Amino acid sequence: MSINGTTNCDLYSNLLHYDDSEFLILSFNARSLSNKIIHLKTLLFLVNPTIVLITETWCNSSISDHSLNVDNYVFFRTDRCYGIGGGTIIYVRSDIQACKFEDKSLDAIEDSTWVTVNCGSQNYLLVGCIYRPPHADTKFDRLLTNIFSIASHQPHTFKIVGGDFNLPKITWGLTPVPGRYNKLVETLEICGWVQQVRKPTRGNNTLDLMFTINIDSISVHTSHEFFMSDHRVVLSIIHSLNAIQLNSKASMTYQSRYFDQQTWKRTETLIQCLPWETYFTTNNVDIALSNLYHNLIYCLDCTAPVIDRVAYNANRGQNTFKRKLRKLKYRYYEQNDVYALQSILKLINRNASSKRKYFMNIENKALRSQSPELSILRLFKSRVKSNSLGTTKFFIVNGSIVNDPNTICEQFSKHFSQCYKTGTESSSITFPMLTSRHLSKIDFTPSAIKQAITALKKSYDGGPDGIPTSFVKYGSREFPLFCLKLFNLSMEYGTYPSVWKTSLITPRFKTGPRSDIINYRPINLTSVLSRTMEKIIHKQLLSFLLSASLISPSQHGFMTKRSCFTSHLEFFDQITQRRDVGQSVIILYFDFSKAFDSVSHKLLLLKLSSFGIQNPLLSWLKSFLEERSQIVRFGSCYSKPVNVTSGVIQGSVVGPLLFLLFINDVCSLFQYGKPFLFADDLKVVYSFSSPMKESYISAVIQEEINKLYEWTISWNMPLNVDKSGFIHIGRCLNLNLTVQTHTLKPLNTVRDLGLRYSNSLNFSEHIISQVSKARKLIGLIMINFNNIESRLLLYRKCILPILEYGILVYSNCRHNDLIRIEGVQRKFTKAVLGYSDNKDYYQRCQQLNLEPLWIRRIKLNLVFIYRLINGISYSSVSTPSYLIISSHNLRNKENILAIPRTHTNLRQNFFLICYSTMWNRLPVNLRCSETTTRFKSLLDDFLSESGLCHLLNINVFNNDLYKQGPSSI
Incomplete structure (x- = not known):
């Protein structure tokens, strides 16, 4: 491995003169980083800086964090979303809390990264890395x-902002300043x-800058250029930051x-020897569960004892390598030996x-495992996961930075409990009975319990x-008997065990800044026994509701x-029908605020009674709903219990179904509009003829x-008006729609259940988004x-689901989007096959056993x-006037569908x-297949070139058709 003449030798020699016990910050423009990672590793190994700011990394989403790793450092990266160039990254020594x-305001500049560093004594350092392009306009400067x-x-x-600002016309510390930059310098x-x-940091220009606030004692030096870059490395030594807070070393056990x-x-034998008299004779569900837990934990302690384990260390086996590096570093430091640097x-x-070979061996081992698909998917997840975000250690609470885990835990608990409501229901609310049928009890049978456990x-x-899930699944053949006793006792007395009423909550990040607690949602961790019982209740309750047609x-x-x-x-069938007859369509989109947590227990029970659900x-x-509490777990800390006074339990099995029943009657409010619900996502479609007045x-x-x-x-169930709105398709209308005093905003594009479309029913934005995601992966x-x-396995499992999401609208997409x-x-x-391979698309697909996406x-x-x-998939439009099902029509034994006349x-x-139309062109035996598996098999056999020609009603199947597909599929 050659080095860049004497330049890098001079760079390393110059930087080695500084004491690495000081707070050192390196800053430079890399002009592409991934191909210079070896040189970066050498630089950081020799100099051991505290923080490194790098601009113009030229990284994108296809470059994984794994390929940018440097031993003993964590990093935080920002890539340019579109185009090439740009990008910033900050490396922080791993013993530093960061x-x-x-x-959102700071991230307004695309090429910028921001990091918080704990300096101890409740002091924090904000570090920013910014890249300003050389031809930035006045808008960028503002x-x-x-x-x-x-x-x-x-x-x-303390605050430090460094990077490449490309401001050669400003002579810092002197006046005058060019007029364009007056506002910037004034603000600084x-x-x-x-x-x-x-x-100067590049030629005779000072482009790489370092701005500070409250940094009293700092020395700044410029060294030589980084490898294959024309920017010099800027070294800043901050003498006042000597009480930096270090990370405690993680325990290896x-x-x-x-x-x-x-x-x-052993479990099977021991369980039969344990005392079960109390469990099977008591009529108190809490006593029974306590006895069950006592025996199960005792059994676990005997058959699967708790032991100390050594945590997996990805760097083990590297000790010899590190020793050699330290010796060479000492030799280079003491003797300024260029050959030591080359070594x-x-x-490195x-x-x-060697690491690449090691990873290839792991990949091959995963492919040879008993479940290669699962092993490769796990390996993919571990290799592409983001190392740059990690676990957030600091949170902004009321304008202050908090890093104490116990305080953070309590703040999460406070935030999650704010959405709960207490006693605000009107006592005059009534709800009519919806059915004469009733469901009063759940039948827990050994077979049903065994099926749920399996x-x-x-x-x-x-x-x-x-209690681990596997212990219930494999521990003993007697578990269904234990569950039968517990579940029947709980149902007979209408009592949900008290122990299960305390939920353990873990915060899960949603979107937005990770340092803001409001960007996390609570996830309930529930007992495996509770989930097993809920599954049986859910199955029988849903079956009752559907058989009585009680769910909208x-x-x-x-x-x-x-x-x-x-x-x-259903949604697009309604819209295309209305537009086909020339009607204008208006679609309202409503978002409920904290819908699952806002459900009133009293009002929910009132509705449950109207659905025919009776005691017990x-x-x-x-x-199940009442007298619950929750405890938040953050790391190894636990919050104080907080009462849960409203809402259905997210993370439970029964909770989502209870929410559906609570919101079910909202559809009956609309007489003129047609509502569409997916859980709490509500949209309503209105259609009007052209002569109607606005x-x-x-x-x-x-x-x-x-x-x-x-x-x-x-x-x-309050609405979130800020996230609600409407679009109109067809005739342009100037509508002023309000929710109380808030105006509903008109929208040009919407994202609806993962599908993006415009008010002209253009799906190009959706296609572009899905293609971008797929290419990155x-x-x-x-x-x-x-x-x-x-690669093929991951393509089929990770890429195809992205490209095929929402394919029922692809026939309405533009041909260019399909291409x-x-x-x-x-x-x-x-x-995959190599760019030197001259095979055409057809031959490549044949070799890789892939089908063109349009055939799929x-x-x-x-x-x-x-x-x-x-009837395997439900839809209320699955039997419109043009769909005739042969099983109910003896004159149509061939399953022919009647196609209505269309105008657009x-x-x-x-x-x-x-x-x-395609269905009617299929062979009779294919249309009349008895099972889905049989239908798929016959369809695969039928869709040869001749079958496709018949299906698409075309004469010739050529290479262009294979490569691009027909214009509307």
Whole structure:
């Protein structure tokens, strides 16, 4: 491995003169980092700086964090989303407490990264790394000025912002300043920023700058250029930051239970010897559960004792390598030996090569495992996970930085409990009975319990009660008998065990700045025994509700046979029908605020009673909901218990179904509009003929919005108006719609259940988004995996679901968008087989056993038609006037579908029309297949070139068709 002449020798020699016990910050422009990572590792190994700021990394999402790792450092990166170039990264020594600082205002500049560093004694350092392009316009400079102002008001005691600013016309410390930059320099002075770099960093220009606030004692030096870069390295020594807070070394041991091949045999024997008299004779569910837990924990302690384990260390085996490096570093430091430096580079490069071979061996081992698919997916997840975000150690609470785990834990508890409501229901609310049928009890049978236990996922981690799922699944054949006693006792007395009423909550990040507690949602960890009981209750309760047709056909969430796919089908069928007859369409989108946590227990029980649910099941559900508490776990800290006074339990099995019943009647409010529900996502479609006056249309819609608002007040389910809005398709209307005093905003595009579309029903934005996601993941796959088999497996499991989400609207997409989708697979096959391979797309697909995406769409959509016809997938439009099902019509024994006349291309190309036409062209034996598996098998056999020609009604199947597909599939 060669080095850049004497330049890097001079760089390292110069930097080695500084004491690495000081707080050292290196800053430079790399001009591409991933291909220079060996040199970065050498630099950081020799100099051991505290923080490194790097601009122009030229990284993108296809470059994994794994490829940018440097031993003994954590890093925080920001990549440019579009185009090439740019990008910033901050490396922080791993013994320093640091985490990424995210703020929407500070992140307004795309090429910027911000980090918080704990300096001890409740003092924090804000570190920013910014890249300003050389040809930035005045708009960018205004943004930069605003960011410096915002950064100066952050709650950190000390602030440092460095990077490549490309401001050669400013002579820092001297006047005058060019007029364009007056506002920037003025703001820097007013906010107290001091620019510390005075010597040129590129040629004769000072481009790489370092701005500080409250840093009293600092020395700044410029060294030589970084490898293959024309920017010098800037070294800043901060003498005043000597009390930096260091991370405590993580323990290399942890405790867990030891399970081996004999565990289950020992468990089976021991369980039969334990005393069970109290358990089977008591009529108190809490006593029974206490006795059960006592015996199970005793059994676990005997058969799977808790032992100390050594944590996996990814760097083990590297000790010899590190010793050699230290010797070479000492030799270079003492003797200024260039050959020692060359040896260091060679050794680091050799070690990187060894690691690559090691990762290839792991990949091959995963492919040879008993479940290669699962092993490769786990390996993919571990290799592409972000190392730069990590676990957030600092949170902003009331304008102050908090890093004490106990305080953070209590703040999470406070935040999660704020959405709960107490006693605000009106006592005058009544709800009519919806059915004469009733369900009063759940039948717990040994077979039903055994089926529920068998369906449990294998896990050896103890739940909140300390009982691992695998212990219940494999521990003993007697478990269904124990569960039968406990479940029947609980149901008979209508009592949910008290121990299960305390939920263990873990915060899970949603979106936005990680340092803000409001960007986390609570996840309930529940007992495996509770989940098993709930599954049986859920199954029988849902079966009762569906058999009595008590759940609105507009609801598609949390139910078998219903999904986002069926919701999209009904929704777009309605819109294309209305547009086909020339009507204008207006769609309202409503978002409920904290819907699952806002459910009033009293009002929910009132509704449950109206659905025919009676005691003891009603009493059990009442006990399940009421007198609950929750404890938040953050790291190893636990909050104080907090009462849960409203809401259905997120993370439970029964909770989502209870929410569906609570919101079910909202659909009955709309007389003129057609509602569509997916859990708490509500949209309402209105259609009007052209002659109708705008004032009439507005009045009709406003009346129903008012009804919805009154419903939300009555049932304590407030709307989030900021996230609500409407679009109109067709005739442009100037509507002024309000929710109470808040105006509903008109929208040009929406994201609806993962599908993006515009008010002209253009899906290009959705296609572009999905293609971008797919390409990024393909880049990660190609970089992190070498085996073709691994790449194909990951492509099928991770990429195809992205490209095929929402395929029922693809027949309404532009042909250029469909070509863009197919282009992803064309490039993937080319990359897998090598760009030197001259095979065409057809030959590449044949070699890799892949089908063109447009053929896959035909198959998937025809399978969905089959499922609709045979009632395997639910939809209220699965039997419209043009769908005739042979099992109910003896004159139509061949399952021919009647196709209605259409007037517009929008309707003609819609999924049901387009694929019903194809369905009728299928052979009779294929249409009349008895099972979905049989239908898929026959469809695969039929869709050869001749079958596709017949299906698409074309004469010639050529290479262009294979590569691009037909214009509307």
